[in-house]
Each structure stands twice: as C-alpha cells, then as structure tokens.
Amino acid sequence: MRIPDEERALAEAARGGNQDAFAGLVRLHQRRAYLVARAIVTVHEDAEDAVQDGFVRAWQSIDRFDPSQSFGAWINRIVANAALDITRRRKVRSTEELSDALRSPFRDPALDAELNTRLREALSKLPDRARSVIVLHDIEGFTHVEIGEMLGIPGGTARSDLHHARQKLREMLKDLRG
C-alpha cells in the first residue's frame, strides 16, 4: 500500500511530539474514523466519543506507530476498539431505542418515511456484529480482512457474517423492494 507523502510526513512529525502534525492527521482521517465508529456503535454521540477516544489513545501511543504503515488503517483499528468498548459498556439496549438511535439527524428529509422506518427497524434487528460488517463492507467499502482486523475476528468470519446479514436484511425488506 502506498502511503501519501503528506500523511507520512505528518506521521513522522507527530511521532516526534509535534501536535500540529497530529492535528493534520486528525483532519485527514476523522471522517473515515467517524464512519467506522458509527458502523459499530450506531448512535451518533457514541461514534463521536469513540473517535475522540481513539485519537487520544493514538496520541498516547504514537511512538509505537510504524510510519512505514498506513496511519489510516492504524487509527481505524484504534477507533473500532474504542467503539467496541462503548458497545460493551452499553450492551443492554432495547430494539426501540436502537431504532431511534439510527434516525440520523443528518438524513435527507425528502426520503420516503416508510422506507426509512422499515430500514431502521430491519437494521436494529440485526445482531450488532452483522450490522457493523454490512455497513463497513457495503457502505464504507472495507475489505473482509480490514473488517476482521477492526472487529477482532477472522476475515472469513466477517465474510460469513456479511452473507448472513445481507440475507436477513433482504428477507426483512423483501416486500419493499421491486
């Protein structure tokens, strides 16, 4: 994987304790990190917490980062871990609460209300990991291997989870499609 020169320079400077350089890395990677976190925790506020926790953890252990590797992949794994920590702390959550949480405050209001409601319900009924895998792969475009590294599962398990999650989602939404 070729690492952009800008990212490499920022990472090396950040390793030397340069906070401005680290801010540059935050600017480059925070959106992607947010999407990773959001796929795991579902709730916007939790995703934001996970991103903040993840970047703070990254700064604390920046001396252990290998600049020849991708900072993006490294920070995504850290943020995913922070997000998984949050889900473990908030394990008990009713389907209804989860469904509400999926109502993004940033969605397009013109979208059909019934479609959105049904989709939120369907997603909320998927197991946590299956939902994370389907969002990370089908929406964010991560590979099975990358997802496996982020969620701490083998790539083959991520692939299998994805297959079952898609089947289940299709089943739940079949009357809305076509």
Next chain:
Amino acid sequence: MTDELRFPANGDRDSLDESLVSLVREAYAPPGGDAYWSGLESRIMSRVTGQSSLDAGWWNVLAPWARPALIAAAAIFALAGVIDQKLIESEEQVSYDSLVQSVTPEVLTTTQELSSVERGADGATLSYFLSH
C-alpha cells in the same frame, strides 16, 4: 486489499442492490458541513493537549523534589548498609562465643586438680613431697 473491490461489484452475486445500499448509506450518513468537522478536530486536539500537559504536569510537580529525594534515598541506603554490617558482626560474635563456651572445659580449682592427681598412680610420691 486487491482481492476485493471496495464497493459491491456486479460479479458479487450476494451484494445488496443499489437502492438498498443507498438507504443504508443514508441512515449512516456522517454529519455534513466543515464547521462540524472543525469542531470535532478542536475537541480532539484540546483533549490531546490536555493529555500532554497532564503528562508533563505530574513531573513538573515532583521535579523540585528529585534532588532532595535522591540524597535522602542515598543516606537511607548507606544507613541500612551500616546497620546490616553491625548485625552481621553481632551474629558472628554470638556464634563464636557459643562455640567457644561449649568446647572449653571448665576451669579446675587447685584443690580439685590435686585431689585428682592424688587419686592417680603417682599420688603417694607427690603427697610425700608436698607434706615435707
């Protein structure tokens, strides 16, 4: 990463159709607007800066005490060494004394010596010389 495409391809028979992907993408859409991301970056960096000053803070508080603490530690170490040496010497003395006392025979009085000698083979001769 090369064995998979980043987005579902036509060859991926299992993939969700585009309309469903669009719906899910919409549900998970990140916040829009640069203001939000600038704000998030500021919050992250304020925590990073706070962390750094916190890390430096505890050392700054303790730093003036470093020299006296080192001197005190050295003094305690030296004192402990002296006490330890004294204890070793004392133990050696006790064990020497106990060894010596258990082996050395009790001092015999002159009378006892004489009486034991008198009971010996040459007792009569010796008694004769002493009495004259």
